[in-house]
Amino acid sequence: MSNTANKDYDVIIIGAGIGGLVCGCYLAKAGMKVLIVEQHHKPGGYCTSFKRNGFTFDAAAHSFGSYREGGNMRRVLDALDLDKRIEIKRYDPSDIIISPDYKITFWADTDRTVEELQQAFPEESESIRNFIRHLTTAKPIDFAVLRRKTFKDFLDRYFQNDRLKAIISIPILGNGALPPSLISAFTGSKIFTEFLLDGGYYAGECMQALPDALAERFKELGGTLKTSCLVKKIKVRDNEVEGVVLEKGNNVSAKYVVSNADARQTFFELLGSNVVEKDILHKIDGMVPSLSIFTLYLGIDRPPATLPKAGTNVWFLPNYNLEDLYLSAKNMTDDIEYFMMRFSPDKKTILAFANAPFRDRKFWYDKKLKFIDTFIRKIETTLVPGLSTRVVYKDAATPYTLYRYTLNYKGAAYGWATFPSQLFTPELKMTTPIKGLFLTGHWTTHTQGIPGVAYLGCDAAKLILKKERTYKK
Amino acid sequence: MTNGNIESEVISIISDISGFDPGEITPETSLPDDLEIDSIKAIELTVALEKRYKISIRDSDIPEINTVGQIIDLTKRLISHG
Numbered sequence: 001m002s003n004t005a006n007k008d009y010d011v012i013i014i015g016a017g018i019g020g021l022v023c024g025c026y027l028a029k030a031g032m033k034v035l036i037v038e039q040h041h042k043p044g045g046y047c048t049s050f051k052r053n054g055f056t057f058d059a060a061a062h063s064f065g066s067y068r069e070g071g072n073m074r075r076v077l078d079a080l081d082l083d084k085r086i087e088i089k090r091y092d093p094s095d096i097i098i099s100p101d102y103k104i105t106f107w108a109d110t111d112r113t114v115e116e117l118q119q120a121f122p123e124e125s126e127s128i129r130n131f132i133r134h135l136t137t138a139k140p141i142d143f144a145v146l147r148r149k150t151f152k153d154f155l156d157r158y159f160q161n162d163r164l165k166a167i168i169s170i171p172i173l174g175n176g177a178l179p180p181s182l183i184s185a186f187t188g189s190k191i192f193t194e195f196l197l198d199g200g201y202y203a204g205e206c207m208q209a210l211p212d213a214l215a216e217r218f219k220e221l222g223g224t225l226k227t228s229c230l231v232k233k234i235k236v237r238d239n240e241v242e243g244v245v246l247e248k249g250n251n252v253s254a255k256y257v258v259s260n261a262d263a264r265q266t267f268f269e270l271l272g273s274n275v276v277e278k279d280i281l282h283k284i285d286g287m288v289p290s291l292s293i294f295t296l297y298l299g300i301d302r303p304p305a306t307l308p309k310a311g312t313n314v315w316f317l318p319n320y321n322l323e324d325l326y327l328s329a330k331n332m333t334d335d336i337e338y339f340m341m342r343f344s345p346d347k348k349t350i351l352a353f354a355n356a357p358f359r360d361r362k363f364w365y366d367k368k369l370k371f372i373d374t375f376i377r378k379i380e381t382t383l384v385p386g387l388s389t390r391v392v393y394k395d396a397a398t399p400y401t402l403y404r405y406t407l408n409y410k411g412a413a414y415g416w417a418t419f420p421s422q423l424f425t426p427e428l429k430m431t432t433p434i435k436g437l438f439l440t441g442h443w444t445t446h447t448q449g450i451p452g453v454a455y456l457g458c459d460a461a462k463l464i465l466k467k468e469r470t471y472k473k
Numbered sequence: 474m475t476n477g478n479i480e481s482e483v484i485s486i487i488s489d490i491s492g493f494d495p496g497e498i499t500p501e502t503s504l505p506d507d508l509e510i511d512s513i514k515a516i517e518l519t520v521a522l523e524k525r526y527k528i529s530i531r532d533s534d535i536p537e538i539n540t541v542g543q544i545i546d547l548t549k550r551l552i553s554h555g
Contacts, residue, residue, distance in 0.1 A: 140505055141539070143512035144519040145532045186516060424520050431489060446513055455513075466492035473509070 007253045009035045009224075011464065012244050014231045014270070015260035017045025017406075018450055019441040021214035022457030023258055025080050028221035030465050035252065036223065037244065039230040044211035045406055046413070047450060053393045055299035055349050058207040060402070060413070062342055062351050063094070063313065065199035066451030072194075073201070076454045086203045086213045091311030091345065094200025097167050098383065099317040104167055106196050110136070113197070121164045131158045135193045143186060148420050151188030152180035166320035171196055174315060174340050175449065177291040177355045177414055179326040187418040187448070194451050202311060202345055210450075234259070234270045234437065241436035244270075256436045258460050263416070263428055263443035264409045275434070280427050287422060291330060292399030292411035294356040296375045299349050299393030304386045311345045316382050329355040336371075336378050350387075352379060356399050358410035364398040372396050414449075415442030430460050438463060476549055479526075483545045486525065490517050500542030508541075518544070526552050 011027050013020045016038035024036045042048060046060040067073045067088060077083045092108040102120050107113050114132055118125045146154060151172060155165045169180045172191045176183050203210040215225055233245040234257050243253035259266040267276050267284050308314045318337050319325070325338050341352035352375060359367075372394055380387040399411035408415075416422050425445045430438050440460035442448040447455065465471035481495075488495045491508040504510035510518065519530050522544070528551040538544050 138512075139536070140510060140512040141515045141535055144515045144530075144535050144538075147516045147520055186512075190512075424517050426521070426524070429517075431492075446517075463492040466494070469494075471492075 007255055008243065009033050009252065009254040011035070011256040011258060012037065012252060012254040013258045013260060014234075014244065014266075015045065015441065016040075016043035016211070016215065016225060016227065017260055017441060017453065018047050018211060018214070019453035019457035019460075020045075020258070020260035021211055021218060022076055022080075022454045023260065023440055023461045024218045024223050024225075024457075025214055025221060026458055026461035027464060028218055028223040029080065030461075030470055032464075032468075034218075034223045035254070036218065036225045037229050037231050037246065038225065038227045039407060040405055041228045042208070042211075043215045043225065043227065044208060046402075047207050047211055048405075049206035049208035052297070052395060053299060055297075055393055056206050056344075056346065057297045057349055058344070058351060059397065059405070060293070060295060060353075061207055061450055062344075063091070063199060063207075063311070064201050064203075064210075064450040065094075065194040065196075067201045068198045071198055072451040072455040072458075076458055079458075080214070080217055082213050082217055085217075086209055088204075089202050089311075089345070091200040091202060091309075093309075093312050095171060095196055095313045095315065096308060097170055097315045097317060099163070099167060099170075100319065101163065102167060106199070108200065110197055117164070121161055124159055124161050124164055127158045127160075128164075132197070135189055136197065143189075146185035146189065147423070149185040150181055150420060151183045151185050154185035154189060155180060163320050166317065166322050168192065169322050170315050170317045170338065171313075171340075173322055173326060173338070174353070174355065175414075176418060177293075178417060178419070179322040181323055182326075182417075182419055184418050184420040184423045186420075186423060190447060190452070191449065195449060200311065200313075205346070231261075231270060233272075234266070236271065236275045236434055236437070239434055241434060256438065256464055258438045258440055258464075260441040260457070261443075262406075262408045262412075263439070265407060266439065266443075271434075277433075283425070283427050287425070288417045288419070289410050289412035290414040290417045291355045292358050292402055293353045293397075293413045294336075294371060294375070294399065295397040296352040296372060297349065297393075297395045297397070298352075298376070298387075298391050300387075300390040301392045302390055303343065303347060304384055304390055306384050306386065307343045307350075308341075308383070310343045310347045313340055313342050314383060315340050316379075318382075326355070330357055332357050332359070334374070336375050339375070339378065341379055341383065350379075355413075358399045358403070358412075361400050364400050368396060368398055371398075416445050418445070418448070430456070430463055479549055479552065480545050482525070483522065483548055484541065486521050487518065487541060487544075490514050490521065498541055500540065500545060502541045503539060504541065504544070505539070522548055528552060
């Protein structure tokens with residue numbers, strides 16, 4: 001059903017992160033001729049894995065959520081017939097939060113989690129039940145109430161206890177890189193429901209299994225994936241896309257282009273000021289990206305007995321002032337105060353990460369090793385005594401590493417900072433004023449995380465299929 | 474701005490966000506069931522209407538929105554209340 005009259009492809013997708021791959025699979029499945037171009041040598045974006053000294057490490061994304069019946073990931077993987085090809089395991093508990101006074105476990109059984117929270121905060125019993133019931137049963141339209149609110153506003157509607165609010169918010173600070181007073185209520189509540197209440201899923205042997213399976217399926221469906229290839233320009237004529245220019249100057253034409261790349265690159269470099277209105281460029285120039293992360297990778301010879309269960313994310317919260325903790329991460333003090341660590345499902349490695357600001361290559365060249373040792377010491381003194389004696393391999397990805405591998409602006413881990421004022425920025429809608437050009441991925445300001453970008457990839461594909469009048473529900 | 478204009482404009486905004494052709498959208502159309510308006514699109518839609526008509530949709534109005542007709546009526550009411 002391809003309708004490529006005089007064009008090389010129906011659709012070209014820039015970026016083989018999860019959003020680009022899902023978008024490509026849906027379009028190819030509908031019979032369109034699709035090319036995905038990726039500058040890195042493997043697909044996955046932030047969802048890749050790598051091998052060093054016999055150890056396999058997940059680079060950034062280390063688990064995913066929203067795989068319950070009706071969840072976004074379940075719907076996408078089912079629709080692409082991947083549910084039976086990738087072995088998806090759920091680690092239970094998905095998350096544990098450790099603070100000076102509490103240890104709160106997030107179980108696969110939400111009722112059990114509710115009971116645990118109620119035992120720790122008996123005076124908030126009813127509010128805890130109401131909060132979780134609202135998040136898990138609200139109609140889609142009900143979330144529109146949150147559009148201008150912060151997550152703090154939302155929590156204040158339910159709870160009095162500041163310690164409880166901090167415990168609920170620490171995984172949101174880690175996974176959204178903003179404290180409750182700054183992150184939008186919508187993003188905060190989605191991270192809570194999709195990453196915590198329905199989190200802990202893992203694909204195959206390592207996270208790379210997920211993009212690899214999507215890439216394989218995409219090729220089976222007739223799609224072409226070109227890796228190690230940078231797109232230099234999106235060609236536009238009379239306000240309509242014509243295709244892209246690749247790094248060696250090759251022109252490839254298409255009726256539609258979907259950019260799953262960093263939005264600044266899309267607008268400033270791939271399109272440029274000849275194509276995009278000055279007001280739009282000005283608006284995007286003034287937008288704030290999310291913080292990046294510093295990720296620690298450790299290979300260990302024998303697991304210390306004090307290690308948490310493999311596959312569980314453990315959050316360390318040193319105090320309950322998340323606003324100050326965020327500022328210390330943003331301003332990059334010499335210490336790491338809060339962090340997440342995880343003993344890998346294969347029980348051979350540890351991944352830990354902390355929010356961190358962007359600094360250039362020179363800065364990290366001097367500081368990386370020192371930061372690695374500070375981080376190991378921190379884990380050792382807070383959660384895993386004796387850790388340093390078991391480490392046989394250590395390395396880290398700095399914010400600059402994230403930029404280098406993905407070209408994401410300032411190594412931003414989560415696209416734009418999800419302040420309520422930046423949520424759903426009209427200039428970054430999936431449909432753009434340029435005919436045939438669509439945006440997808442976390443730089444659209446809509447949502448983030450693996451389920452989020454999978455949803456956006458699928459939705460961008462649906463928009464194109466609706467335009468082509470070939471969309472089937 | 475006539476009521477007819479508002480109706481066709483709101484339908485055009487809903488079409489833009491949902492991706493469905495304006496011809497498929499009538500006042501009886503259900504936003505979640507027929508047009509797949511989920512939580513993300515529900516926010517996009519309310520934000521787009523508030524911006525276009527310089528109106529403020531109250532929290533208490535939101536749970537009442539289910540069909541295209543209901544959101545057209547709400548928009549008209551909020552515009553006329555200035």
